[in-house]
Amino acid sequence: MKAGTDLAQIASLVGDPARANMLAALMGGTALTASELAMEAGVTLPTASAHLARLSDGGLLRMTRQGRHRYYALAGHQVAGMLESIMGVAAELGPRKVLPGPRDTAMREARICYDHLAGEAGVAMFDAFAARDLIAIEGDEVNLTTRGAIYFSGFGLDIEAMLEKRRPVCRSCLDWSVRRSHLAGSLGAGLLDRFIALRWVRREKDSRVIRFTPPGRTAFEKLLREA
Amino acid sequence: MKAGTDLAQIASLVGDPARANMLAALMGGTALTASELAMEAGVTLPTASAHLARLSDGGLLRMTRQGRHRYYALAGHQVAGMLESIMGVAAELGPRKVLPGPRDTAMREARICYDHLAGEAGVAMFDAFAARDLIAIEGDEVNLTTRGAIYFSGFGLDIEAMLEKRRPVCRSCLDWSVRRSHLAGSLGAGLLDRFIALRWVRREKDSRVIRFTPPGRTAFEKLLREA
DNA sequence: TTCATACTTTGGTTAGCATCGAACTATGAA
DNA sequence: TTCATAGTTCGATGCTAACCAAAGTATGAA
Numbered sequence: 001m002k003a004g005t006d007l008a009q010i011a012s013l014v015g016d017p018a019r020a021n022m023l024a025a026l027m028g029g030t031a032l033t034a035s036e037l038a039m040e041a042g043v044t045l046p047t048a049s050a051h052l053a054r055l056s057d058g059g060l061l062r063m064t065r066q067g068r069h070r071y072y073a074l075a076g077h078q079v080a081g082m083l084e085s086i087m088g089v090a091a092e093l094g095p096r097k098v099l100p101g102p103r104d105t106a107m108r109e110a111r112i113c114y115d116h117l118a119g120e121a122g123v124a125m126f127d128a129f130a131a132r133d134l135i136a137i138e139g140d141e142v143n144l145t146t147r148g149a150i151y152f153s154g155f156g157l158d159i160e161a162m163l164e165k166r167r168p169v170c171r172s173c174l175d176w177s178v179r180r181s182h183l184a185g186s187l188g189a190g191l192l193d194r195f196i197a198l199r200w201v202r203r204e205k206d207s208r209v210i211r212f213t214p215p216g217r218t219a220f221e222k223l224l225r226e227a
Numbered sequence: 228m229k230a231g232t233d234l235a236q237i238a239s240l241v242g243d244p245a246r247a248n249m250l251a252a253l254m255g256g257t258a259l260t261a262s263e264l265a266m267e268a269g270v271t272l273p274t275a276s277a278h279l280a281r282l283s284d285g286g287l288l289r290m291t292r293q294g295r296h297r298y299y300a301l302a303g304h305q306v307a308g309m310l311e312s313i314m315g316v317a318a319e320l321g322p323r324k325v326l327p328g329p330r331d332t333a334m335r336e337a338r339i340c341y342d343h344l345a346g347e348a349g350v351a352m353f354d355a356f357a358a359r360d361l362i363a364i365e366g367d368e369v370n371l372t373t374r375g376a377i378y379f380s381g382f383g384l385d386i387e388a389m390l391e392k393r394r395p396v397c398r399s400c401l402d403w404s405v406r407r408s409h410l411a412g413s414l415g416a417g418l419l420d421r422f423i424a425l426r427w428v429r430r431e432k433d434s435r436v437i438r439f440t441p442p443g444r445t446a447f448e449k450l451l452r453e454a
Numbered sequence: 455t456t457c458a459t460a461c462t463t464t465g466g467t468t469a470g471c472a473t474c475g476a477a478c479t480a481t482g483a484a
Numbered sequence: 485t486t487c488a489t490a491g492t493t494c495g496a497t498g499c500t501a502a503c504c505a506a507a508g509t510a511t512g513a514a
Contacts (some may be wrong), residue, residue: 004248004268006317007310011243014234016502021231034461041231047503049462059320068511069462078316083234086245090233091306093286137364244470261491274473276492295490402456 013058014086016182019051023060024145025073029115029207031064035210047162054169057090057143067144077184081173092160116188117195117210121220125170128224135170135183142170144187155174156194164188190213228342240285246269246278246419250287250301250310252288255340255435258291258298278320292416293361307341308400324347329429337437340400342421343415344437353399354411354452369397371414379414383421422447 014020018041020134025032025040032040038048052072057063062075072078110121117125129135144152144159151160162169169183185189195201200216203209212220241247242399245268252259252267259267265275279299282288289302301307338347344352356362361375372380376386389396398412410418423429432437439447 003314004251005244005250007251007313008242008244008247008510010313010317010320011238011240011247013238015239015242016236017232018502020235020238024231024234027230031380035459043502044504045461046463050502053462060316071459081311086234086237087230089287089309090237092305093237101230127272245472262489270472271474272491273475273493277472280492297491 002130002182006015010058010060010082013055013060016051016084017041018056022051022055022072023156026061026072027073027080027114028203029073029112029114031073033069033156037072047150074114077114077173084113084173099129106204106208106209110201110212111208112210113182113184113208115192116173116182116184117192117201118173118182119210121210121212122182122188124224125220126181129133129183135187137172142172142183155191157187157190159187162190169184211223237285237287237309240287244268245277246273246282249275249278249282249299252343253288253299253301253431254307254310254339256300256339258294258300259325260298264299264430285287301410303340304341304398304400311340311400333431333436333438334434337428337439338407338435339419339437340411340435342419343400343409343411344410344419344428345400346437348437348439349409352447353408356410362414364399369399369410369412379418380420383424384414384417386414388415 014023021041022037025037026145034048034052035045037052038045041048041051043051052061052063056072060079061072062069062074064073067149072080074083108119110117110119112118113122116122128136130137130150132147133145134151136145149159159169165186168185169187170183171188172181173184173188182188191200196203198216198219199213200219201210201212204211241250242359248268249264252264254329257408261275261279262272265272265278268275268278270278279290283290287302287306288299288327291298291300291312300311334347337344337346339345340349343349352364356375357364360372361378363372377430380386388395395412396414397410398415399408399413400415409415419428422443423430425439425441425446427446429438429440431438
């Protein structure tokens, strides 16, 4: 009964269409203002404000003020993971009639999952790194190997800074579209940042879809082969 | 927006206290009748009936008639996984005030997760089997090794029958209390069944807690050491 | 200071839905 | 058949919460 109450409390926060749309938008990983989230959810500002207050009180969102803006973001990876798992069930149950449209296909290929790369590209990358011993999978844990630390430093990531933070460098995250793991953690986030900086990929605006540029695609595939 | 609607639809099913209590009860893995679930949720039969209809329509529950009884069970492992992940967030956010009571401690040590062993005992078992090469962890997948097939057959499990079914023999399942993986799949389920048959463990009634019998504890630890 | 923008608070309306009692259906037992 | 148990359907009630408009607060710009 206690378990049920907790369950209901969290789930009911997600269970409202307006709030769910906000949360889905925040799965993109970038913090958004109250107005942007109101737009996203299709409600007026006052309504959005009330919803955001509830989500923050409930611990699902974190807010930071910046001048007269208030930026909202998901409270953490665990929340993002929970949302993914609910989406997974919805995806399993949902496609009674509709076959995956072009948008869904793009999502399946590559998308942002909070702050790192997910979809087929993310899974392929995870597997390739594991095969090259850049990361070591031990049970549920994923760890950076020495080889990996050297390699990723050479790729332009500040591995030392990552190691000092509390956030795990490597984590595996279950992919709802492919049902396999991809790489999360600060390494996963750092890699995606780097891909964007190198113009290998571009975020499609107002969506979680990640598009590879033609040279980016080539470079990414080379990376996986030769890592 | 579409993503948000799907999300909300599923989450709102879980977001009602009565329904959440029913789902939490079904996390025990055993199918329960409508009356039992009504008791569990603390509502009258008509109310429970309406809730169960909604959960079934929503695809979260599966129902089988048996005489004048109707047994309800979770629709599948994905649903169970989703519930665990929501519980995980609740557990992370919840313990503002309360420190874990004796019941929670017992849950942390060993509990049933749908149909297999979870908690510290489950994680220890998973690690021990991996260390002995009875199971092989490859990325997100877990596979039974030949050594494992022989070993578990000797332990009294019908491995051949498991291999023929569609359900994966091995699967890893993330543990919310320990944040590590434990063994799910038909092997995980089969092992728990065997432990119960051998009287190594006992289910505490009306809860997910698993209690080791004193000889069972000894035998279990021996199993982990010598597997 | 004055105006504009970003957001929150308040107040009041509305809609949905959780709930129960009572009546109805179906299965099993005597 | 008749009675009992298990469950569903129906109708009515009441509460919650989602919603918006309007007024209020806070920050930045002119």
